[in-house]
Amino acid sequence: MIEFNKIYSTPAELVKILQDRGLIVDDILKTEKYITNIGYYRLSAYMYPFLQEPKQDHRFKPGTTFLKVLRLYSFDKKL
Numbered sequence: 001m002i003e004f005n006k007i008y009s010t011p012a013e014l015v016k017i018l019q020d021r022g023l024i025v026d027d028i029l030k031t032e033k034y035i036t037n038i039g040y041y042r043l044s045a046y047m048y049p050f051l052q053e054p055k056q057d058h059r060f061k062p063g064t065t066f067l068k069v070l071r072l073y074s075f076d077k078k079l
Helices: 011-020 028-038 040-050 066-078
Strands: none
Touching: 011 028, 011 040, 028 040, 028 066, 040 066
C-alpha cells in the first residue's frame, strides 16, 4: 500500500496558500469554485510560467493574478 504524506486542503485553504505565495486573488469565492471545478493540480501547471526563479520556492512573480492563470488555462483549453 502507498502512503501519502500530503493532507487534504480545502479550496479555501488552497486559495490562502496561493495568496501567501504572492498570487493576487480578486474574488476569493470565485477562485475557490474554479479550484473545485477545474482542480488545483490541473491549474498548477498553468501557474508554473508565473513562478519566480527558483521555481522550487513556489513564489509568484509580482503582479501575477489568478485571472492571468485562468486566461492561460482557457486559451489552452480552446486550443
